[in-house]
Amino acid sequence: MNPAIQRVTDRIIARSSKSRAIYLARIDEAGQSGPHRGVLSCGNLAHGFAACNKQDKADLRSLSKANIGIVSSYNDMLSAHQPYEHYPALIKQAVNEVGSVAQFAGGVPAMCDGVTQGQPGMELSLLSRDIIAMSAAVGLSHNMFDGGLMLGICDKIVPGLLMAALSFGHLPFVFVPAGPMPSGIPNKEKARVRQLFAEGKVGKEELLEAESASYHSAGTCTFYGTANSNQLVVEMMGLHLPGSSFVNPGSALRDELTKAAARQVTRLTQLGNDYLPIGKLVDAKTLVNGIVGLLATGGSTNHTMHLVAVARSAGYIINWDDFAELSAATPLLTRIYPNGQADINHFQHAGGMALLIRELLDAGLLHEDVQTIAGPGLRRYTQQPLLKDGKLHWVDAPAQSLDPEVLTTVARPFKTHGGLEVLSGNMGRAILKTSALRDGTEVIKAPAVVFNSQHELDAAFKAGTLDKDCIVVVRFQGPKACGMPELHKLTPPLGVLQDKGYKVALVTDGRMSGASGKVPAAIHVTPEAVDGGAIGRIKTGDMILVDGNSGKLEVLVDATEFNARAQAQVDLSHNFYGMGREMFGAMRAQLSGAEQGACSLFVTEDHLHG
Structure with missing residues (x-):
């Protein structure tokens, strides 16, 4: 193991010993044996499955079948979240096929910084992360569920969903991506037109044409901003199925991965043999792996706040000094716009997550001995999914990068520093x-x-x-x-x-x-x-x-x-007013500083420590 990365990990564990112990005690207390809906009164339970079909009602009454809660950020205005419209039906079918039940627990708001850029609504963007966490918690609070599937992609949504999942840390959760849109016009061309517009050399019509050719279909924006950083970090933390982050929407492989994620979470509940609550899966090594993945790819600086807030949700205290020391030890292995001209699809075609993780593991830059939703050990994530005769299989990553200008090796990094x-x-x-x-x-x-x-x-x-x-x-x-x-x-x-x-x-x-x-x-x-x-x-x-x-x-x-x-x-x-901003005044005043996660949910150390 790289000594600097081990040193930071050990420091986080020592710094967080008290708060982590309190967190684990709380989720152990919450994780009583058997389905939690068993403690509900008859009236409570009847309300909880009133809209279910006859078979699902029977399964939920028996207390022998898992009930999986679906939390989704679906809306059809935003390209990244539009594919989620059909996921609940896929998930329910897949869960039913393995003898369990899935219910749609609730939706969370999803706003797009691309739409609100420079507009008053942008001032609600960061605040929305904590709202998303609270909204998901409301959906899960009915105590009907044995596990959850989190459907989210973009900027504040995934961190908010992860914070909510960790507040229900006695349950297993699997995160389910939707994938990036196909590549549009080259990023260099988009940037060129934007600068020409800023100089007054082209008009609004030319600018809109270029933007529309870049953001042109369902799926995540293809540049390496916070949305795609979210997906990469979550996979690095073992919360996605291996290789599922950057498969395009609408493909047969995408649908099979969604169904596989639905089946997998049922195996991780207390009713299965591999019970793995998310509060135990996410530990200091998992968090460090996420940060190293972010740094090795030049990912979003938003995560210098989001990962601080996520860590606190699991009882860990991390700070910017941890990021800086990890960055000094982590080489930059990708060139994805804005760190280069390639987009996330080019990264995927070059070898993607499987090759990246193998490079980092083999160099001792990631902790291999972690829990993941796919089983013990991060080595499982050096494989990538494919369909063969309609069946989902995982195969080893390519022996070497298929495009060394986009994804390189630890031996020949683009920079020796994590950026x-x-x-x-x-x-x-x-x-x-x-x-x-x-x-x-x-x-x-x-x-x-x-x-x-x-x-x-x-x-x-x-x-x-x-x-x-x-x-x-x-x-x-x-x-x-x-x-x-x-x-x-x-x-x-x-x-x-x-x-x-x-x-x-x-x-x-x-x-x-x-x-x-x-x-x-x-x-x-x-x-x-x-x-x-x-x-x-x-x-x-x-x-x-x-x-x-x-x-x-x-x-x-x-x-x-x-x-x-x-x-x-x-x-x-x-x-403080307009576009709904007047409703967020009290929350805005509660926000901690940027290095403390810019968070309204964990305001003081006293709150964190109990």
């Missing part, structure tokens, strides 16, 4: 995604240009006042300020400035997430401005250093002068 750096200094702490940066852009020292919203920056760009070396500071974008929206609308104008030859970077207490690209972006700055963070004392003209090599984030101003400055005051009232 994520934690920055610290007199401005606080931040995350910098380095995997997509051009050589020579890891260190930027330039005067600040300060904005209090992304719209102010956009106006300055159009006015031409940013045509210079500068570090753009966009503050009051943190969790408590306005829900921490993603700021991807800033990427095209900053990319234009960079292409003009200017040295530019972004510093913000907001997010850029999985699509962070070639412009250096120190994001998730904490403490945030509204919480008294130093980012609120920066003035236009201050020299700033963003150093991705040494991990520094500094305002180069005399300390006495800087500390004596008054905190900037901004009227944020316009962020």
Whole structure:
């Protein structure tokens, strides 16, 4: 085992000993023997199966058949979730065929950052993760179920579903993906048109045509943002069936994998011989495997918050120092947009998850001795699924990558570092995604240009006042300020400035997430401005250093002068209403800092420890 990865794992276990013990005691208490619906009164149980057919009612009354709860993020506006429309019927049939029952336990909201980008609704995006966790918990709270199937894909949905599943940690859960849409126009072409639009060289019609050719059918967006990072991390954690993450929707293989997932969860219930509650499956080694997979592929920076919140749901405490140390030990093995020009389908064709996991396992970069929903040991995940004569089989990964420009080896990595750096200094702490940066852009020292919203920056760009070396500071974008929206609308104008030859970077207490690209972006700055963070004392003209090599984030101003400055005051009232935002005020005020998971469900250590 790589000593750095073992060291971080041991540190997480030691740091979390008390909270993990409390969590395990709680799920052991909840995991009473036999189907939980056995404790329901006759009236309770009759309500629970009133709408079932005669056979399912008989099975549920007998208490000898498993009842599987389905929780789904289906809606037909969002391409990633539209395929889930037909999953419940497939699942119920597959579960019935092995003598068990499945009921649709509940739906959860699913919003798309791609639709809400730059819009007021984006300010509900991060908040939706905790809402999703709570919504799933409501669906599972009827105590009717022996296990669950979680149907979710995109940004906040999978972390929310995972947090909910861990709160029902005495039950087994299998996560069921839907897969990416087929490839559209090349990512390089899409980015080119976006920059031309930002420069005013093409109109809205040309931009819409390019976007529509990229996002063109059912399935997940094909770039390597948070949605596909979710799928990769969940498979790395052993919560998907091996090789199921990136099989396209509507294919026979996709349907067979869905049915196999449904059958598999019945085997993991207390009524089977392989009882494996998710609270026991997810441990420190599982979490570290997920982080290493994320880093080895240059995945979404959102997970520096999501995995912190997920870990806390299982009684573990992880922090950004853990991410940084793991990143230093993990080589970058993929080039998937925005870290390259390939998309997730190209990664799948190059060898996909099976080849990636084998490379990392053989190099001692993953813990092999973990539990998974497919059985003990992560080595099982070095196989990929295929259909032969209509039957589902798993075969070994290719001997070598079918496209070394997309998926490479530990011996010849694209970078020796996992592509994520934690920055610290007199401005606080931040995350910098380095995997997509051009050589020579890891260190930027330039005067600040300060904005209090992304719209102010956009106006300055159009006015031409940013045509210079500068570090753009966009503050009051943190969790408590306005829900921490993603700021991807800033990427095209900053990319234009960079292409003009200017040295530019972004510093913000907001997010850029999985699509962070070639412009250096120190994001998730904490403490945030509204919480008294130093980012609120920066003035236009201050020299700033963003150093991705040494991990520094500094305002180069005399300390006495800087500390004596008054905190900037901004009227944020316009962020608190419209598009439903007025209903989330109390929740927004409860959010923890970015490094603590930006979470409203685990606010204090006292809550975590019981």
